[in-house]
Amino acid sequence: MYKDPNDWPALVGPQTTYRASNPDTLRVEIPVDLVQRLIEEGHIGAADLHCLDAGSKQKLQRACLDNCARDLSYRAQFEHALV
Numbered sequence: 001m002y003k004d005p006n007d008w009p010a011l012v013g014p015q016t017t018y019r020a021s022n023p024d025t026l027r028v029e030i031p032v033d034l035v036q037r038l039i040e041e042g043h044i045g046a047a048d049l050h051c052l053d054a055g056s057k058q059k060l061q062r063a064c065l066d067n068c069a070r071d072l073s074y075r076a077q078f079e080h081a082l083v
Contacts, residue, residue: 027052036063040070
């Protein structure tokens with residue numbers, strides 16, 4: 001069920017740096033493939049994003065791993081072509 005962001009509690013605790021009351025942040029929902037593309041193109045880094053739940057964190061981790069795997073595969077193909 002969708003909850004309006006104003007209804008979400010602020011995250012608190014030693015591992016949390018995000019606060020819902022921070023006026024310089026946005027709470028948005030964005031498709032994983034768009035985040036993946038933004039990371040791949042260097043427009044945003046995973047460290048710039050703060051996941052609000054465990055499922056989102058796992059999806060972000062998977063997107064980062066997929067980007068790294070593609071990058072390594074591309075580099076390996078490129079280096080192989082030069083040899």
